[in-house]
Amino acid sequence: MPAWNAGRSIERALESALRDPSLAVECVVVDDGSTDDTAAVVERLGAADPRVVFLRSPANEGVSAARNRALRAARGEWVTLLDADDRFVRGGLAALLRPTAGGDVLAVVGQRVWSDGKRSWISAAYDRPDIRRPGRASLVDRPGLVYYATGTGKLFHRSLVDGLSFSGRILGDQPWPIRALIRAGDRIEVIDDVVYAWLRPADDAASTITASKRASARIAAEAVRVAVGAFAEVAAEAGRIEEPSGRARVVGTYFERLLSSDFGGPVVRAVKRGDEGGDELFDAIRAFLDAAPPELVDRSTALAEAVLRPPLDRWPQLSEPARSAFWRLLSTTIRAHPSLVPRISRASLLRLGLEVARRSDSATARRLASASFTLNWPLGLIHRWRRRGRLANRPVPAPDLS
Numbered sequence: 001m002p003a004w005n006a007g008r009s010i011e012r013a014l015e016s017a018l019r020d021p022s023l024a025v026e027c028v029v030v031d032d033g034s035t036d037d038t039a040a041v042v043e044r045l046g047a048a049d050p051r052v053v054f055l056r057s058p059a060n061e062g063v064s065a066a067r068n069r070a071l072r073a074a075r076g077e078w079v080t081l082l083d084a085d086d087r088f089v090r091g092g093l094a095a096l097l098r099p100t101a102g103g104d105v106l107a108v109v110g111q112r113v114w115s116d117g118k119r120s121w122i123s124a125a126y127d128r129p130d131i132r133r134p135g136r137a138s139l140v141d142r143p144g145l146v147y148y149a150t151g152t153g154k155l156f157h158r159s160l161v162d163g164l165s166f167s168g169r170i171l172g173d174q175p176w177p178i179r180a181l182i183r184a185g186d187r188i189e190v191i192d193d194v195v196y197a198w199l200r201p202a203d204d205a206a207s208t209i210t211a212s213k214r215a216s217a218r219i220a221a222e223a224v225r226v227a228v229g230a231f232a233e234v235a236a237e238a239g240r241i242e243e244p245s246g247r248a249r250v251v252g253t254y255f256e257r258l259l260s261s262d263f264g265g266p267v268v269r270a271v272k273r274g275d276e277g278g279d280e281l282f283d284a285i286r287a288f289l290d291a292a293p294p295e296l297v298d299r300s301t302a303l304a305e306a307v308l309r310p311p312l313d314r315w316p317q318l319s320e321p322a323r324s325a326f327w328r329l330l331s332t333t334i335r336a337h338p339s340l341v342p343r344i345s346r347a348s349l350l351r352l353g354l355e356v357a358r359r360s361d362s363a364t365a366r367r368l369a370s371a372s373f374t375l376n377w378p379l380g381l382i383h384r385w386r387r388r389g390r391l392a393n394r395p396v397p398a399p400d401l402s
Contacts, residue, residue: 152196
């Protein structure tokens with residue numbers, strides 16, 4: 001457990017991991033240079049419970065460094081992660097451990113809910129059959145598991161994570177669990193028990209990494225820059241997968257996950273709010289695409305729908321620096337990948353055509369003219385209706401957080 005200025009929540013989080021006396025648990029907490037009473041709270045709890053191992057970083061080094069320090073100190077055969085502002089639901093750890101009794105499981109994936117303390121729900125990104133359906137799995141068979149790209153709510157055999165480390169302040173936690181799940185092969189067990197509550201205050205008042213990324217286009221741009229290395233790590237690890245089609249499926253799904261879940265949301269929020277730093281975000285996405293395999297960019301649906309379309313649909317709301325940066329992103333991408341054009345809506349294409357004319361960009365105009373596309377409005381309306389229904393966060397019964 002990494003902890004930084006978590007004095008208000010860390011006792012609740014620790015107690016959720018330690019409340020079952022029948023489990024042999026070691027909880028390694030690393031205080032990452034807190035300036036509040038985090039250390040005092042953990043020291044008090046550790047004095048009463050020897051299962052708490054407390055380490056202190058000499059300075060604030062970031063969440064990835066704190067996690068790495070905790071992993072080096074951990075002695076258990078099985079490893080799971082807990083953030084200081086979250087908690088395990090009652091019986092959650094026991095549920096994660098249950099499938100390991102047979103001896104042939106290397107990783108367990110439990111269910112995670114979001115909670116604001118009063119209600120709980122499953123976000124659309126996690127409400128997928130690959131994540132929700134219990135049973136034996138591999139990433140090749142269920143590539144949608146990469147949308148659940150955190151180490152929380154999961155259990156890993158120590159052999160899977162030896163040599164793995166976290167890096168980066170934002171989004172740096174994704175390669176670690178995905179690479180571990182690739183190593184697990186077909187020895188992953190997905191359970192339908194809700195084991196973990198990801199707590200998010202209704203007003204997002206808590207100072208969390210997720211809240212910061214939602215509030216700032218500049219911090220979101222930092223996450224996109226980290227994603228370049230994260231994607232490269234996952235793609236390299238996927239080299240362990242012998243079947244080429246399975247390897248391509250895992251890597252391609254992670255690519256789409258980054259664009260839709262990690263880039264798309266910040267783009268929409270930056271455009272709606274007219275954020276300063278929108279230009280940094282668009283430039284970072286352009287650098288990510290430049291480094292990506294061209295064949296993945298060519299066939300990406302998320303790039304057109306989640307990244308390129310929203311700024312075109314709200315073009316008047318963009319600041320001039322953001323417009324210039326987005327135009328660099330858009331024109332460069334379309335020139336290199338004209339196959340993306342048919343996936344942009346008719347209204348967005350009209351705005352694009354007007355902007356092409358205004359900028360006298362003949363190269364982009366040629367690419368647009370040569371890209372054959374059809375727009376079937378009835379099918380498009382059905383697709384939008386189905387997508388709107390799928391994207392609605394689904395309420396679930398509140399887990400026992402007491």
